[in-house]
Amino acid sequence: MTENNKSPWLDHPVFSKIPYLNYEVLIFIIIILLTSLSRFYNLGLRVMSHDESLHTYYSWLLYHGSGYIHNPMMHGPLQFHLIALSYFLFGVSDFVARFPHAIFSIFSILLIWKWRHQLGRYGALISAGLMLISPYMLYYGRYARNEVFAGVAGILTLYSILRYFESGKSRYLYLLTFSTVLHFTSKETAFIYSAQALLFLLVVFIYRSSRKAWKAQPYLKLFLLSLIVGAAFAFSALGYSTLDKKQQSAAISPTLYSQAASQSLVELTTSSPGNILLAISLSAFVFSAILLIRGYGWENIRKERSFDLLMLLGTLILPQLTAFPIKLLGWDPLDYTFNWPLVNVDAFFQQGIARTGIVLFVMIILSLFLGIWWNKSLWLRNAAIFYIIYTLLFTTFFTNGQGFFTGIVGSLGYWLAQQGVQRGSQPWFYFLIIQIPLYEFLPALGSIVACYFGLKKNIPIALPNNSCTNDDQLNNTDDYAGILTKSMYRSYTFPLLLWWVVSSMAAFTLAGERMPWLTYHIALPMILLGGWGLGILLERVDWEKIRKDRSLIITGLLLLSIGSILGVLLPVIRFGMPFGGKDLPQLQATASFLVSTTTMIASGIGLLYMWKVQDIKQILKLALISFFVVLALMTARTSIRASFVNYDKATEYLVYAHGTRGIKDIMNQIEEISNRTSSGYNLEIAYDASAPDTGVSWPFTWYFRDYTNLHSFDQPSKALRDTPVIIVDQKNFTKIEPVVGDAYYRFDYIRMWWPNQDYFNLTWKDFWNVLKTPELRSSIFDIWLNRDFSKYSEVTGRPGFTLTDWIPSDLMRLYIRKDIASSIWNYGIGASSTTEIVADPYEKSQVLLQANTIVDEYGQDNGQFNSPRGIAIAPDGSIFIADTGNNRIEHFSSAGNFITSWGPLADGAKSPAPAGMFNEPWDLAVSPDGKWVFVADTWNHRIQKFSENGDPITTWGVPSYGQGEPLGFWGPRGITVDSFGHVFVSDTGNKRIVITDEDGNFLGQFGSAGMAPGQFDEPVGIAFDQNGQLFVADTWNRRIQVFSPDETGLNFTFTSEWDISGWYGQSLDNKPYITVSTTGHVFITDPDNSRIIEFEKSGNFIQTWVGKMQDPLNITSGLAIDESGNIWVVDSGNNRILKFNLPTN
The missing domain is CATH 1.20.58 (Methane Monooxygenase Hydroxylase; Chain G, domain 1)
Known part of the structure; x- marks a missing residue:
């Protein structure tokens, strides 16, 4: 019985009238149709991720006529040209941007048809089916990244190697060249793939040559011994460099070990022992080559097909490795500087581009020499194919000349630098324990089956009827004839695929950058190997x-x-x-x-x-x-859920820095507003592009591509108030609130999110804890099976596992001006309002005022400040300042001259804080007679009493959240003293006002958490007027509350209140203070708007002022009025104290 007879049903025609349509073809057609459906269905529905939007936007610029400049950060140029072509053919959209990737994903499965000779008929069908349902093959076949292009190149590379082994035909060398240039123009994973191929070919070459008769047989053992010595010293050099780098990194962070391993190859020059070991290794290898030539002979070497593949692939990629010798010489491969004129020869060699050019020239000449020596005509034709495609794409058809050099040098140079950056900082087991078990468990287990069959000998496999086992296809087989029999036909298929699986796992694990999409390159060979093994299993069933x-x-x-x-x-x-x-x-x-x-x-x-x-x-x-x-x-x-159910959610682990659905929701709203309020895409939009991560720029830059009235900003300013739509990153939430005021509607969204990262820093103890704890084990099983984090959140007792509060994530806010919203039915209620909406009602009465006295010097020395907050003026006119950042009180004369200071840092949370020491004192007050100074020691949660000279007298208060303890404080930030000497404390965290005598004896309290009159939400500044009324800055309720005392001065009744058009943010800086003049005018600070606002006692607004335009205030904090009516202001952000003449209306 022949092999083909073992599976005759595959050859049976489905329809007698169509003999070529047998069941094998039909099954493959069905797989391709299902693949096409899965790759194109709702292809544009998913929101662009961060990286996708970069690729699609810069492709759009190329399509739009703005050209393309190769940047190694975004990998090779092939993707950008294909996407731009797609735009040209079909228009611009999310769907079209991903069209080339879907096509290549389908093509990658089509290529499996050609693998029937290597995988067997069953194995090819199974491999194609595995690629159809593979979560990674599907997801990244619908994703605008380079993986699918690299995948096609990888399949072609493996195929060309195996086919050249089988036939020795030059067409497969051309195919290898094409697949190699395809990969190098796609992504830097080409370096890893090339290294894998070269190592495999080298082992095959050594194995085959060592099994044959040598002309000088004694040289053989010496040759093998020299190879072993060279390999041993090479690994020793690498190990020493890794250990040396680890020791250097240990002083910084123990987590840098994997970074050290990834950088070791290019940092052997950092130590002399590493150089010596490397030199010995190279010498041993050179000696081995000499022994090979003399003992085995050139003629025999040239007959080896593995040698042909080694020479072709090695010489093609040799110039691509220019960054390695540049790095080893201690230079920077990314240094393209060239300063003119050059003074001398030394100056020439100091230029980055000159150094790079010299090394590149040497590498090209060496490649040319070796290639011509190997096979002149064949090498020149292959080199022409490689460099024509390479040059056209990297230079964008000669419109970007420097692209050739950023490609041939910069690609590897940038990749080497990124291994130190370690984007994602994933643990070493990221692929082995997280990604593969979650998604690619099927090909992983299939690979184990393949290993079982592959390690057995004489495994017959069903081949297609036109299998290349005839004489004309195995021409010039020479020594291959003993291997390429029907029973051992795929002798190189199994070892090559097994090597590719193992080396891929090792390479991408050791590489510094471990990202989810790199799992694609591990899963691909697993699918081929698993398909091969499962195909054999099917064939062996009767x-x-x-x-x-x-x-x-x-x-x-x-x-x-x-x-x-x-x-x-x-x-x-x-x-x-x-x-x-x-x-x-x-x-x-x-x-x-x-x-x-x-x-x-x-x-x-x-x-x-x-x-x-x-x-x-x-x-x-x-x-x-x-x-x-x-x-x-x-x-x-799993695959369907990832690509068609959870495609925009962070519950899947095969994505990273992914855009949320909120992005498209915002774009839908903006599009409607633009269509209804302007013509087409003319709506004015401001978006946050703040450093260091460019804010919300990505992916919004892609989605804003057609809008013509865009403004980006780094720091929010009042200039934004005329903008109908503002999108703000979470870094600027507190800064935008004072700008938009009450003039905008606010909508909160998550912009970007990442998968849960609780697996970081796992230990063996953690694994054991999972195994022995049923609840934890069950919760992790729910995550694996259903991506359901609810039980895990319950077991761990932590929030951040729902789509509304997901951690880790980046937030954003959409602000729509109310007058615009009122005309849009989605936002307005009822008829359009004709009332003018004002963002800042105080701005119309704003004045610029120059300070008369300024005490401003940042630092820790006497008379210097670091984020000062509170201020109090003694009866003698001297000034006390709470120098918060320096954890001390400073005393100045009325003229601003330094007198004394006291109080270094003491953190009561770590150990009992001695009297006279502070943990961020925010406010202070002076007794009416000037004898005592009372300080709100905020984060020691207590009040301290001092003499006017700074001698500690007593302290009172204990840390207590809630109002259970009479003297239990939580972050007190305001303090004042009435005419009777009673001390009033704004117990900010506990939402109340506490009254004590001057020795700290509790006398009473009033207030509770809430919005009703007499209730507080973050009370901060407090001050009395001449009549004994108490004014409280009720910060987060955005109002001033006024309380009147009874005859005892200890019981207070709510009298009145007025709202403040300010205090919008809830940052640590937005803590306003208050003071009242002898005329009854109330002055408050507006920290986020960096100004002082003046009211009448009844709450009527009078005016507001800031510093001079060329010298503005920055985070106004405490303020006080002296006997002459001057107002002193703490300008916290500028670390200074200012005295103003009290402005009149």
């Missing part, structure tokens, strides 16, 4: 015998047995051992366990019976196939 011998019964029993086993295991995994309790979940687990156990026993008895009448091995094979069918269904479910 389907005809099973079909005759009750196969349906066996299959049913097998599926029932697998299901019942899972039914036994899952309750144990999720709820612990059965019979463990009487609550409902455990009773349900016990019931499930009993039913599944009964079913498992019954199906087991049935299988035992069938075991007697069937071939045991066939049943075991059928059981294994049934298991993989279940895994395939689970994989398809």
Whole structure:
């Protein structure tokens, strides 16, 4: 029986009139149709991620005629040209931007048809099916990244290597050249793929040459010994460099070990021992080459096809490695500087571009020499194919000349630098324990099956009828003839694919940058290897015998047995051992366990019976196939969920820095507003582009591509108030509130989110804790099976696992001006309002005022400040300042001359804080007689009393959140003293005012949390007027409250209030203070707007002022009025104290 007869049904025509349409072709067509449907269905629905938007936007610029300049940060130029072409053909949209990736994803599966000779007929069909349902192949086949282009290049590279081994035809060398340039113009993973290929080819070359007769046989052992010595010293050099780098990094952070490993290859020059080891290694390899030439002979070397592949691939990529010697010489491969004129030769060699040019020239000459020496005509043709494509794409058809150099040098140079950056900072087990088990468990387990079959000899595989085993296709096989028999036809397929799986896992694990999309490059060879192995498994089942011998019964029993086993295991995994309790979940687990156990026993008895009448091995094979069918269904479910259900959610782990649905929701609103208030895309929009991460620029820059009236900003300013729509990054939330005031509607969104990263810094103890804790084990199982984090949140007792409060994420806000919103039915209620909406009612009466006295010097010395806050004026006119950032009180004369200071830092949270020491004192007050100074020691949660000279007298207060303790404070920020000497404290965190005598004895309190009169939300500044009324800055309720005392001065009644058009933010800086003049005017600070606002006692606004335009205020804090009516202001952001003549209306 021939191999093809083992699977005759694949050759049977589906329709007798169409003989070429057999079942093998039909199945493959169905796979391609399903692939096309899965790749194109709702392709434009998902929101662009951060990286996608970069790729699509710069492709749009190329399409728009603005050109393209290669930047290694965004990888190769191929993607940008293909997307731009897609725009040209079909228009611009999210769908069209991803069109090339979908096409290449389909093409990658089409290529599997050509692999039938290597994978077998079953193996090829299974591999194609695995690529169809693979979560990574599907998701990144619909994603504007380079992975799918690199994937096609990888498939072609492997195929060309195997086919050249089989046939020796030059067409496969051309294919290897094309696939290599395709990869190098796509992404820097080409360096890893090339290294994998070269190492494999080198091992094959050494293995084959060492098994043959040598002209000088004694040289053989010496050759092998020299190779071993060279390899040993090379690994020693790498290990020493890694250890040396680890020791250097340990002083900074122990987490830099993997960074050290990734940089070791290019940093061997940092130590002399590393140089010595490397030199010995190179010498050993050179000696090995000499022995090979003299002992084996040039003629024999040139006959080796692995040598042809080594020479072609090695010489093509040699110039691409220019960054390596540049780095080893201690230069920077990304240094393109060239300063003219040059004074001398030394100056020439100091130019970055000159250094790079010299090394590049040497590498090109060496490549040219080796290539011509190997095979002049063949190498020149391949080099022409490579460099024509390479040059056209990297220079964008000669419109960007420097692109050739940023590609040939900068690509590797930038990639080497990024290994130190370690984008994502993922742990070493990221691929092995997180990504593969979550998504690619099927090909991973299939690869294990492949290893079982691959390590066995003489594995026959069903080949297509036109398999290349005839003489004309195996021409010039020479020594290959003994290998390429039908039984050993794929002798290089298994080792190559196994090597690719293992080396991919190792390479991408050791590389500094571990990102989810790199799993694609590990999953791809797993799919090919797993398909090969599962194909053999299918072929080794005697389907005809099973079909005759009750196969349906066996299959049913097998599926029932697998299901019942899972039914036994899952309750144990999720709820612990059965019979463990009487609550409902455990009773349900016990019931499930009993039913599944009964079913498992019954199906087991049935299988035992069938075991007697069937071939045991066939049943075991059928059981294994049934298991993989279940895994395939689970994989398809995982894949569909990731690409079509959770595509915009952070609950999936195969994405990173992904845009949320809120981005498109905002764009839909903006589009409607623009269409209804302006012509087309003329709506004025301001968006946050603040450093260091460019704010909300990405992906909004892509979505704003057609809008013509855009403004980006770094820091919010009042100039934004005329803008109808503002989008703000979370860094500027507190800064935007004073700008927009009450003139805008606010909408909160999550802009970008990342997968949960609780697996960072896992230890073996953590793994054991998961295994032994049923609740934790069950919650992780829910994440694995359903991406459901609810139980995990409950078990860990932590928030941040719902889509509304996800951690980690970046937030954003959309502000729409109310007058614009009133004309749009989505936002306005009822008829359009004709009332003018004013963002800042105080601005119309703003004046610029020059300070008369300024005490302004930043630092820690006497008379200097670091974020000062509170201020108090003694009866003698001297001034006390709460120098908050320096944790001290400073005393100045009325003229601003330094007198004394006291109080270094003492953190009461760590140990009891001694009297006279502070942890961010925010405010202070002086007794009416000037004898005592009272300080709100904010983060020691207490009040301290001092003599006027700074001698500590007493302290009172304990940390206490809530109002259970009379003297329990939480972050007190305001303090004042009435005419009786009573001390009033704004207990900010506990939303109340506390009254004590001057020795700290509790006398009373009033206020509670809330918005009603007499209630507070973040009370800060407090001050008395001449009549004993108390004014309180009720910050987050954005109002001033006034309280009147009774005859005792200890009981206060709410009198009045007025709202403040300010104090919008809730930052640590937005803590306003208050003072009252002898004339009854009330002055408050507006920290975020950096100004002082003046009111009448009744709340009528008078005026506001800031500093001079050339010398503005920055975060106004405490303020006080002296006996002459001058107002002193703490300009906290500028670290200074200012005295103003009290302005009149």
